[in-house]
Amino acid sequence: MILVFCELKEGKIRKASLEALSEARRLSGDATVAALFVGASCAGAEEAAKYGADSIFKVEAPALGAYSSDLFAAVIAEAVKAKGGTALLGAATPLGKDVLPRVAAKLDAGYAAEVTCLAMVGPKLQAARPVYAGKAFATVDFNSEIQVASTRPNVFAAAECPKAGATETLPAPTLGFKAIVKEILAKGGGKQDLTEADVIVSGGRGLKEGENFKLLEALAEAIGGVVGASRAAVDAGWGIPHSMQVGQTGKVVSPTLYIACGISGAIQHVAGMSGSKVIVAINKDPEAPIFKLADYGIVGDLFEVVPELTKAAKALAITK
Template sequence: MPTILAVTEQRDGALRKVSLEVVSAARTLADALGAEVHALVLASGAVSGAEQLGAHGADKVLAVTHADFARYSPDGFAATVAEQGKGAAAIVFAATATGRDLAPRVAAKLGAGLATDATELAVDGGKIVATRPVYGGKALQKVRLEAAPAIVSIRPNTVPATASAKAGVMEPVAAPAFTARVTVTGIKAAASAALDVAEAPVVVSGGRGLREPEQFKLLEDLAAAFGNAAVGASRAVVDAGWREHGAQVGQTGKTVSPNLYVAVGISGAIQHLAGMRTARTIVAINRDKDAPIFKVADYGVVGDLFEILPRLTAEVKTARGD
């Protein structure tokens, strides 16, 4: 039976949420192709949450344990995934910092076709067709992968994690021999909130309308009220040095698809709109009722953000029962 290899990610010994989305996407492909899903777990020891992989559609869970795999090992991971994926019909990654680094290496090792950052996968005539935002989200490209293995990465929050009970039989697998030339020596925690704008279910973003960097405190308070929110920023304020570049939403920053995107004091330049228009619900708060951001917003509030934000933070807290 052909296999679909789902490449999962863990951090600090816990399976990352996006990996359930990867396994779910692999399951959908496998059902269309009459294939099995093998979930690949790369770690230095046991990974908590790996038992959920079966519940989300993995027939087998291939556990590769190696002392170097406590952190990401580009050379070791690429060698392992290529080894396990060489006969597969498809290999599915998450389009995360790790997946974006790893998928092209594996594609080059296997001489395989690659479609990155897909937001939708389908099977047409036995071949995988990936829909992927290009030009920073200004257009959607559909590409067909003509040969096996077809390598795809899916953008976080775009393919839902879906329950599909399969055996999820755990099978230990040895890592192939590799030379680790690239070494991750440490991870510095981000200075700002731990949630990343590309992954958070709620993103509250600020622009020039906040007038000065200190006023982002208002957005951090709102993000804290939501509890599951990251703070994003427009290109203008990142280029001005108010916020870290990692927070930038737009064509030269991150393209995000959260459940809720709140744009505060952001007029809505075309390259910003491209990066957030796939959010499920968009709220815009701006003093200029003609700002382009209102054209993509589901709900708009016109007015002074310095009056609106504290009230919104308080009401969100109340609504969430804090």
């Protein structure tokens, strides 16, 4: 049985979790796939049936309302043992990246992080994952009985494949834990997560200062997108948070439309956005490497081009 640890956000399964679940379905053929949910309430978990879950396991307890590394890792590891899971998948979200290696350690299982390709070789998983900023791929075989892997968001397709989705509630933990997280205060803004955005307008060092990101926000608003950034912009001390960074050490995104403004196209940036369907680059340097990747390139000053695009988008009333 392949278990897939799924995350819920506001009563909906996160897209990255649906991708992991769909991949488990594809890999397992006729074997059982189970979706595992952990939280104070797992309302919304039933949607997993639509994406290929034969079974849906819920572990619900008030103490699981806020994420805690040791508690979640213990609960997930227990569920894998109790259900006889041979493989555990989960999305490489910030939570997944934190908890899944811990679960693997508890299960004495091999772990492959941020995989971009999975296959079954006999009864075991085989994974491929990018290394050296995406310049090469490593193939990972597991020696352990149980195999654990996190799937890179926006790489696998979330495909509907309706199954029974029989729901079972597993016992909540009764162990005493060293720390219980009482509350997590989210940073304000409530903006859509970059990894789940369909349209992204990103800015780099060419923006010259943080204040100028307002130009990108105006364009993003006009076309129903969110704003991202290069590491140079994040590191420049302009008040651009790391959560907006796209790239090897930021987020991996694959929107339908990615507009790179004043971004040169360094390999570490490209590692995070090359999966975008349509890439538009705005750069005043015609030799900028980003143009090699772009579907559409505008050689020009972003301070002139971006406001023009915003004006045109508003005139066309392009809203998502």
